[in-house]
Amino acid sequence: MTVTAPLTRTPAPQKPAHRDGNVLRWLGAYGASMIGDNIYYVALSWAAVQSGSPSQAGLVMAVSAAPRALLMLGGGVIADRLGPRRIVMAADAVRSVAVLGVAGLFLATRPGLWPLTVLGLVFGIVDALFLPAVGALPARVTGRDQLARVQGLRGLAVRLANVVGAPLGGLGVALxxxxxxxxxxxxxxxxxxxxxxxxxxxxxxxxxxGESGAPAGNGLADGLRHIRRHSVLAPLVVVIALSDLGFVGPLNVGLTLLADQRGWGASGMGSVLAGFGVGAGAASLLLAVRGRVPRAGLVLAVTMGGGAVAIGALAFVPRLAAAVAVALVIGLLAGLSGALCGALTQTHAEPAYLGRVTAVTSLSSLGLVPLTMPLTGAAVGLWGTGPVFVASAAICALAGVYGLCRTPLRRAELPA
Known part of the structure; x- marks a missing residue:
């Protein structure tokens, strides 16, 4: 039977989040889902390559992006209206049935690309509901003063899923x-x-x-109005969008091209990514254990600026060992700024609006920012890696400067 307790503005949980069984059950569910996600993408890419041409495989991998981007904002409304746990459970149930169904098809026959395309569309639609609901659920399982720790734990779960999921997917395909x-x-x-x-x-x-003083509404316009009128959330959304815009291209397409130019090979690129992952994991662990960072808004802006400098420097490091060290610094600074963005979002948005707020921030990173990847590749081809990394670093630095210039965000604090 579900036990409910009122959520107040200043709850006093008996245990910190990393020792709270309720939070740890949520973390286990989230971690299992994220590892499953990583295994799914390995299986999908392998099956698509084996079933069609490289261009067809690329289309199958990209087919989920459109419904995810188009439906994300509506998914935030549904998460707030129906309750995030209900949506997360429904999403994982649909994903489980769909993936097991495709597994059965591959056991019985060689089905070709059409079931993979349908599966990608299903995942895109489900992701549009799942991602906002995942963002809204922590406020329902712990107190407001533990949400920063939860954000750190969530970051650790994502890093673990990235490290464990892909190898497990490859092992499954091999066996x-x-x-x-x-x-x-x-x-x-x-x-x-x-x-x-x-x-x-x-x-x-x-x-x-919250700050608007109006009752929480159920529509998308109410959620956007909540963000626009909030002195911290409004600039925070801009900071998140700018940092994603400058960060995603270089650390994906740009890094691949840089490793090829330097002669580091795939293993070298993997080492650089591992350095980034270690740094980002350390930042998440710091937030998970400490629970808060004093002067969080100021630290967010400063670490974002420092991370921007490190991103620009990465393109000019000739040796692999030095590149790994720079990547570790990028991971630590960018990981901490990203974790603080999530923690400030969680603690300053009203819980009734968290699904819609998460949808807006996720839309920028998952719907719009991926468009920068082909642009990054084309720009590197025209001007080389150095100018492109510097331009991307400038965008990240702009996010930090904007955060410093917006006084409410610069002075924002996490709950004690």
Whole structure:
């Protein structure tokens, strides 16, 4: 039976988040789902390459992007209206059934590209609902003063999923083909369901609306109005969008081209990415253990500026060992600024609006920013890696400067 307790502005939980069984059950469900996601993408890419041409495989991999971007804002409305746990459970159930169904097809026959295309579309639609709901759920399982720790724990789960998921997907493909890998992903999605069902869910406050002073509404316009009128959230959304715009291209396409130019090879590129992952993981661990960072808004802007300098420097480092060290610094600074962005979003948005607020921030990173990847590749071809990394670093620096110039964000604090 679900136990509910009122969520107040200043709750006093008995345990910190990393020792709270309710939070740890949520973390287990989220981690299982994220590992399943990584295994799914390995299985999908392998099956698509084996079933069609490289261009067709690329289309299958990209087909989920359109519904995710188009439906994301509506997914935030649904998460706030119906409750995030219900949406997360439904999303993982649909993903489990869909992936296990495709696994069964690969066991029985060679189905070709059409089921993979349908599966990609299903995942795009489900992601548009899942991502906002995941952002809104922590406020229902712990107190406001623990949300920063939860953000750190969530970051650690993402890093673990990235490290563990892809190798498990590759192992599944090697041992049993796409059917085995799809089956493993489907089982992990299913594992999250009993953990989600066991959560103790807290009620929302009756006086939502925060700075606007108005009752929390159920529509998209109400959520956008909440962001626009909020002295911290409004500039924070801009900072997140700018940092994603400057960060994603260089650390994806740009890094691949840089490693090729330097002669580092795939293993060298993997070492640089590992350095970034270690730094970002350390930043998430810091937030998970400490629970808050004093003067969070100021630290956010300063670390974003420092990370921008490191991003620009990466293109001019000739040796692999030095590049790994610079990547570790990027991961630490960018990881801390990213974790603080998430923590400030979680603690300053009214819980009744968190689905819509998460949808807006996720739309910029998952809907618009991926468009910079082909542009980054084309720009490197025209001007080389150095100018492109410097331009990307300038955009990240602009995000930090903007954060410093907006006084409410610069003075923003995490709950004690």
């Amino acid at each position: 049993g083909g796409p059917a085995a890998a799809f089956g493993a992903a489907g089982l992990l999605f299913a594992i999250s369901l009993p953990l989600l069902m066991s959560l103790r869910i807290r009620d929302l406050p009756d006086d939502g609306g």
